[in-house]
Amino acid sequence: MSLDRGLGGPLRVINLGLQVFADDLRAAGVPVVQVDWRPPAGGDPALVALLARLEDDED
Amino acid sequence: MGIREANAEALRRIVDAEPVLVDCIPAADALGLEPRVVLHAGPPIAWEAMCPTLQAAVIGALRHERWAASAEDAARAAAGGDIRFEPCHHRGAVGPMTGMITRSMPVLVVENRAAGNRAHATINEGLGKVLRFGASDASVLARLAWLQQEAGPLLGRALRASGGIALRPLMAQALTMGDEMHQRNVAASSLLLRALLPSLVRAGSGEALARVVEFIAGNDQFFLNVAMAVGKAATDPAAGVAGSTLVTTMARNGTEFGIRVAGCGDRWFTAPVNTPAGLYFPGFSAADANPDMGDSAIVETIGLGGMAMAASPAAARFVGAGGLEEALAVTEEMREIAAGEHPHFRIVTQRDRGAPVGIDVRRVVTTLVTPVINTGIAGRTPGTGQVGAGTVRAPIACFTAALEALATARQSAGQGVAR
Numbered sequence: 441m442s443l444d445r446g447l448g449g450p451l452r453v454i455n456l457g458l459q460v461f462a463d464d465l466r467a468a469g470v471p472v473v474q475v476d477w478r479p480p481a482g483g484d485p486a487l488v489a490l491l492a493r494l495e496d497d498e499d
Numbered sequence: 500m501g502i503r504e505a506n507a508e509a510l511r512r513i514v515d516a517e518p519v520l521v522d523c524i525p526a527a528d529a530l531g532l533e534p535r536v537v538l539h540a541g542p543p544i545a546w547e548a549m550c551p552t553l554q555a556a557v558i559g560a561l562r563h564e565r566w567a568a569s570a571e572d573a574a575r576a577a578a579g580g581d582i583r584f585e586p587c588h589h590r591g592a593v594g595p596m597t598g599m600i601t602r603s604m605p606v607l608v609v610e611n612r613a614a615g616n617r618a619h620a621t622i623n624e625g626l627g628k629v630l631r632f633g634a635s636d637a638s639v640l641a642r643l644a645w646l647q648q649e650a651g652p653l654l655g656r657a658l659r660a661s662g663g664i665a666l667r668p669l670m671a672q673a674l675t676m677g678d679e680m681h682q683r684n685v686a687a688s689s690l691l692l693r694a695l696l697p698s699l700v701r702a703g704s705g706e707a708l709a710r711v712v713e714f715i716a717g718n719d720q721f722f723l724n725v726a727m728a729v730g731k732a733a734t735d736p737a738a739g740v741a742g743s744t745l746v747t748t749m750a751r752n753g754t755e756f757g758i759r760v761a762g763c764g765d766r767w768f769t770a771p772v773n774t775p776a777g778l779y780f781p782g783f784s785a786a787d788a789n790p791d792m793g794d795s796a797i798v799e800t801i802g803l804g805g806m807a808m809a810a811s812p813a814a815a816r817f818v819g820a821g822g823l824e825e826a827l828a829v830t831e832e833m834r835e836i837a838a839g840e841h842p843h844f845r846i847v848t849q850r851d852r853g854a855p856v857g858i859d860v861r862r863v864v865t866t867l868v869t870p871v872i873n874t875g876i877a878g879r880t881p882g883t884g885q886v887g888a889g890t891v892r893a894p895i896a897c898f899t900a901a902l903e904a905l906a907t908a909r910q911s912a913g914q915g916v917a918r
Contacts, residue, residue: 480865487864487899493906494744494861496503 502909505742509761510839510857512740513747513801516733517612519663520691520725523654525647527602529619530590535566537577538587540598540794541752542767546577546584550753552633552789555881556597557582559635563643564601570635588748589765591735592619593727593794596631596877597753604643605651607725608658609666611732618731620724622646622654625717631793632877632884650711656702657695664694666729671843673722674803674810674854680726681795681804681873682888683814687722688715723795730797739764741912744905745838746858749796749870749893753789753877758897760860763904770896775876777889778819787886789879796872796893802841802856805871805890806833810846810854818873818888823848829871830855836862836870860905863898 453472455462462474481487500508526532537560539553546554558573561582567573576582587594594600599621606619624642628634658664669690676686692715699712715721734747743761750757755769772791779787798804808815809830812823820829827848833855834840840853858870869892876887 478866482867487902490902490906491861491865493909494502494902496501 500742502742502744505740505762506745506838506857506859509737509740509743509745509747512614512736513733513745514839514841514843514856515613516667516729516736518609518666518729518732519612520607520658520666521610521663522608522658523605523622523651524608525602525651526592526600526604526606526619526621529606529608530592530600532590532600532602533583534602535581536583536585536602537561538585538590538592538594538598538600539752540587540594540596540792541750542755542757542769543586543589544584544752544754546582548754550789550792550879551881552877552879553597553753553792555633555635556599556630557584559630559633559639560599560601562635563630563640564603586750586752587794588731588750588759591617591731593731593750593797594621594631595623595723595727595795596793596875597633598792598794599630603647605646605655607654607728609725609728609732610663611736614736616732616735618728618735620728620731622650623718623721623724625714626720626885628882628884632875633789633881634884636882645710649707650714653699653703653707653711657698660702661695661698664691666725667843669694670726670729670803671845674807674844675847677811677813678722679804679807679811679814679873680722681798681814682818682875683719683811684722684726685719687726688719691722691725692716726798726803727795730801730803733801734797737761742909744860746800746860749800749872750794751791751796753792756791756894756897758893758901760901760905762908763901766904768897768900768904770894770900773891773894775874775889775891776819777876777887778817779876779887780885783878783886787878787880787883789877791872791874791891792877793874795874796870799870799872800858802837802844802854804873805829806837806856807844807846807854808833808871808873809848812848814873818890820890832868833871835866836868838862860898860901863895864902867895869893869895869898
């Protein structure tokens with residue numbers, strides 16, 4: 441089954457994060473731009489809160 | 500001062516340093532070291548918590564100073580509270596591996612002419628059985644005595660007569676010649692010897708001169724201790740820049756890894772140290788490796804060592820980190836946690852981009868990318884010496900602890916409330 445079905449045009453993907461999704465899409469012939477993204481501080485809410493308190497000033 | 504401004508100021512102080520090698524004098528004079536004081540690498544540590552290799556080095560240092568007649572006497576004195584232990588960093592110095600400094604040892608003096616401060620490091624003893632790796636047999640003690648009585652004084656006379664050797668241009672050149680100045684110092688050592696020779700020849704003569712020249716020429720890592728003193732001379736002025744989240748110190752004592760951050764002054768943030776991974780000399784394996792040691796990671800805080808891996812594919816091979824491609828990737832990764840690029844230390848393999856410098860605690864915690872440190876690997880059995888070379892990561896817990904302290908300090912200072 442074509443991945444393009446129902447999208448009204450050829451599928452082009454920007455994949456954020458897990459490389460394996462991009463690999464699978466590429467294997468299926470879909471053009472993919474992979475963005476190496478991970479959640480800040482591994483998603484740890486306590487660390488994210490600390491980081492928010494230490495943001496650059498708008499100066 | 501806001502964080503952005505504070506970090507810009509701390510980074511400016513680090514990269515604008517003008518280090519000059521000016522002297523070599525006994526630690527008693529340079530650092531005011533008292534009798535029965537032993538300086539060690541890394542954050543503060545008590546005798547009981549020291550790994551056997553560090554304890555063995557302490558025993559060697561006490562015997563060198565003749566504060567103990569035998570190894571047994573030395574161990575008893577150290578355990579009994581007769582000896583005061585302090586980090587080198589608390590006394591204006593840095594030491595590789597175990598980092599032993601006692602009062603009679605000669606120390607190289609680096610003056611930062613941009614900020615007016617000085618930093619110090621012992622003379623690198625060479626490879627094989629040496630005190631910094633915890634060896635202390637008769638050959639080690641004989642070399643320490645020679646450094647104290649002959650090499651140190653001659654180097655001091657030569658350096659004073661030279662008016663000082665400017666190190667920033669020398670290091671920038673060595674970086675383009677393939678040194679990252681942690682595990683590869685062959686270019687920097689050669690350039691330094693070339694700069695030193697005229698003054699050495701005028702200051703010494705005969706066999707004494709020949710011995711010193713032979714010693715320097717025979718040690719590819721001679722410059723490491725100089726680079727470390729440069730690191731300390733450059734980062735000390737950034738310590739205490741209120742609000743700055745940049746790392747000013749990374750150091751290990753074989754038990755704990757410690758960092759200090761500009762905005763928190765002299766406070767240490769520690770975590771259990773990792774063990775390096777790398778390549779081993781013939782006859783040794785990972786089972787022989789001691790956990791990470793030394794103040795030498797100060798060079799990573801100024802954009803050298805692992806931060807500048809891309810400048811030194813040869814060092815990458817030596818530490819088992821691959822070749823050129825892997826070296827490029829390490830420095831690229833380090834750019835994610837650095838506040839800027841060094842305007843003087845440039846990397847030819849990366850189109851002359853500046854080395855990543857100014858490790859930002861916030862970036863480390865955000866990305867969970869920890870600094871890569873190139874390092875020698877000490878044997879875990881005292882007296883073995885160096886068993887290999889590798890890389891090691893700074894533990895993330897140091898950075899999360901520092902982040903918490905910085906956030907608390909910012910709250911106390913009432914900054915970031917009104918926008």
